[in-house]
Amino acid sequence: MSDLAPIPDIIIRRLPIYLQALQHLHSRSVVTTNSQELGKMLGISAAQIRKDLSQFGGFGKQGTGYNIPFLIEKLKNILKIDRTWDVILVGAGDLGHAIARYQGFQNRGFRIIAVFDNNPAIIGSTIEEFSILPVSQARDFIQKNRVNIALLTVPASSAQEAAEFLVESGIKAILNYAPISLLLPEGIQVEYLDPLLQLQHMTYYLE
Template sequence: MAKKAIPDIIIGRLPIYLRALERMQQAGQKITSSKDLSARLGFSAAQIRKDLSQFGEFGKQGTGYHVEYLSKQLRAILNINKVWDVAIVGAGDVGSALAHYKGFVNRGFQATLIFDNDPAKIGKKVGNLIVQDTAEMVQTIREAGVKIAMIAVPADHAQEVADQLVEAGVKAILNYAPVQLSVPEDVHVEYIDPATRLQKMTYYLE
């Protein structure tokens, strides 16, 4: 309830703040400020302070924010103190790339399941994972208690897969298929479509 009150657009910025803080930590920087973060990220200092103040008082007047402390707080707020298991649906180029992707390590996620409906792929290894038959997906995901999935199947099948994921108890979907999905309102969906992003930029090109 209290959570619901915080605008989604603010939630979306928290991981970006966290990413910057973690880079500061790596670089040995102990203290930062809204001004410092603003210079790095391009958001206004006022906005950064306001966003953070939604969740508590993390800073110190005159000093700023302790990098490690703030980053710990943000990880707690975002629920990534644990490592979440993630299922991948589709073992084509995109699904395989996600299975190999090293960017999830230390950011709260690990791919533990991958599915495909192509008999030629089922049983094959992709990274550390063995491709399983989509026919067993609902049961396998439900039994494993996996709550997050990434869809990397052709656009025509994405909605069907989404329906199955919902049935399996998945609550968060990262969709790489270039279609809008229709899901119950307690299921969250984020979209990644590089062509769409490039098209946004070509508008400005000549």
């Protein structure tokens, strides 16, 4: 627990996966698990799971394994998802519309609280309960509501510009749906979500 050295990011990336598996077990009323069972579920070695979890403290019990509700709580703590995060959606095109309508985020710790676009033709129209706001109002909104996270669903051609504006406005983490790499200051979290990259990776192994 005495983390003078930062925890490797690659471990942090696995924690949500562990959490997902644990919640799945929990939903089936399983109370205890162990590194071997988790490993089989996830295709990860038991040793790695033990080593990953041990970075944060002794969550397990020798001889019995891990208590699932307890470990879920701990992982949520570590990942800071023991709360609900407000996020904004920037870009109300087809993709943005689909995401705004999609209920998958709500109840899972993230809540879309506003939708922005800069197309005058759609500003003021509504998606679900959201009235589409002009991007020019985003800065005030972000600061007033202390929003840290943005979902970026603008076209690739304006993604860099939009991202820079969001960062200047106080956004600290961007989930980028646009198929383009963003260059942003150190310390800004960026994740990329492009199904095409994943499809293109898989085809290498086909035929």
